[in-house]
Amino acid sequence: MLGYYLKLAFISLKKTPFLSFLMIITIAIGIGAAMTTYTVSYLLAKDPIPSKSEKLFNVRLNSFGPDKPFNIAKGKEVPPTILTYQDAMNLQNAQQGVRQTPLGSFKMMTRGITQPVTEAKMTAIRSAYRDMFSMFDVPFKFGGAWDEVADKEGLQVAVISQELNDKLFLGENSVGKSLLIGESSYQIVGVTDDWYPIPKFFDYRVRAYNKPRDIIIPFNTQINNELWTSSDVSFLCWKEPSDDSFSAILASECVWVSYWVELASEADRSRYLDFLHRYSMEQREYGRFLREPLHQLFNVKEDLVDRKVQKEDGNIALWLAFAFLGVCLLNCMAMMVAKFHTKTGEVGLRRAVGASKQDIVAQFSIETCIVGLLGGGLGLLLAQFGLVVTAQLYSHLYAEMLEMTFGIVVMTIVLAITSAMAFGLLPILHAAKVQPSSQLKSL
Incomplete structure (x- = not known):
């Protein structure tokens, strides 16, 4: 029976080529927009190192001067995300982490x-x-x-x-x-x-x-x-170096070195924070760290969110893209209603010769799946084009990064077919309710 339903589906698509094309292109546009946005959002929000993201920490120390905080965020003082050379080397020599x-x-x-x-x-x-x-x-x-x-x-x-x-x-x-x-x-x-x-x-x-x-x-x-390339580092000073020499930069209170430590557990995180507190108190005795003894350890996810590389809340653009897909599918549903309405005579005749409602539902479901499959395939091409355009518009994203994974490709096809079926269900059920007697009278 499947082969028979496939034959009927392709015959139906050929009989109404313009309407069928409109349904396919409508699904494709919605799928293309949604999956382009989803792919970009997925790649930008993914865990860059899932096996270690809870064990790697960015170290932050409040080494700025007594009259100049580094930054105030939401009414609270925050330390810089980078360290002075001397602090980075002191922490490195202390070897308090698993690796650093x-x-x-x-x-x-x-x-x-x-x-x-x-x-x-x-x-x-x-x-x-x-x-x-x-x-x-x-x-x-x-x-x-x-x-x-x-x-x-x-x-x-x-x-x-x-x-x-x-x-x-x-x-x-x-x-x-x-x-x-x-x-x-x-x-x-x-x-x-x-x-x-x-x-x-x-x-x-x-x-x-x-x-x-x-x-x-x-x-x-x-x-x-x-x-040394000053334009290649974030170089922040609360007190300028004594001169322009490299040795003066190393001895200065200017921050420019990012520092990372690997810790094995939450207990080790607490111990390392205690070590940072002791270190800051020790540096205070040497006339440094004269502000509030504020020190922080942010793991990978916490650091990305804190620096606003990734957002904690949902992506509004992603919701809008899928809302647009919903609008496209509603338009497709309206076209399906119109298409199936023109087939009431055919449905009535099939019912009269013995086809059940389930047979009619199966026939139109196969046709709807084909429309969804074709729309999903075309939508994949539009999504890939959208990723190419995105890479060109945003120079900080490299093209090799914006590629759909195999999982996203499969999800796109499945989404197209299931969406077409979900929004085509009402027109299909409506078509299956046609009474053979009412149609035979009009023949």
Whole structure:
């Protein structure tokens, strides 16, 4: 019977091509708009590191001056999300967490050893301790993180991205080879595999949806070589450095280093907060930390919400998109009523020759499912087009990020079919109530 109903459905669609096309395109437009919005909202709100999000914490200390709070939010003083160099190194040397790392950044012209200077590219570079790779679950395609000696002494080694490895070394294993950062040679110790945490929780808000940086070097290497790009860091001071030298920046009360710690449990979180309190009291004795001893540990989710990278409340745009889908489906339902009304004679004749109401419902349900399936397929194409347009309109979102997952594709098709069936149920039941006698009289 299924084959027979499919044949009847396609015959019916061919008999009313314009009306059938309108129903399909109406569903497609609604599905396309809803799924474009849903995909963007899903990707922007997802947990970037679900296995660790409750164990990784951004450390915040209230190190600003006595007469100048960092910020007042909702009537309460809040500390900066970044630390001074000396505080970051003091916490690093204390080793109170399972793992910990400061994060720095700068920009420099980079190129392969054999490339001419004219082919050098300005590259954003991350600096960190080797713990970063384990903390943030960074996968490796070749090699791995540098060793503890490179961390301590600030050796000129680097981990590069797969994308940069493809450009410089045509995708081959480049471990042991070198590249130039500025005029200095750095030995490659590792190549990361595909690694695009969304959002990039450990970076500044404006970069949260950018690609991870192509080069990572030891934090002390940046310090030893005085690699500094003021435009690449959030550099905030309550008291200006004594001069413009790099050493003055390191000794200053200016905050610019992001600091993350991994803790195993809530009990460890409490112990680390106690450690931060003791540290702030100790620094007060040295004439620092003269404001309220306010210190905070925000895990990944808390940090993203606090910095307004993600929103706690629902996404209004998502609700509006699905409301628009509802309007499209209501219009489609009206067209189904009109379409099935023109088939009352056919229904009456089928009833007269023995078809039951259930047979009529099954016939029109198959036709409605086909309309929903075609609308969902076209809606997928419109949604993908919408994602391409979104990536072009919002430069902070990279195109590779805005891709529909297999699960979203399946959900789109299922949503299209079930929505078409839900809104087509009333017209189908109405058509099935046609009495054969009333139609046979008109023949």
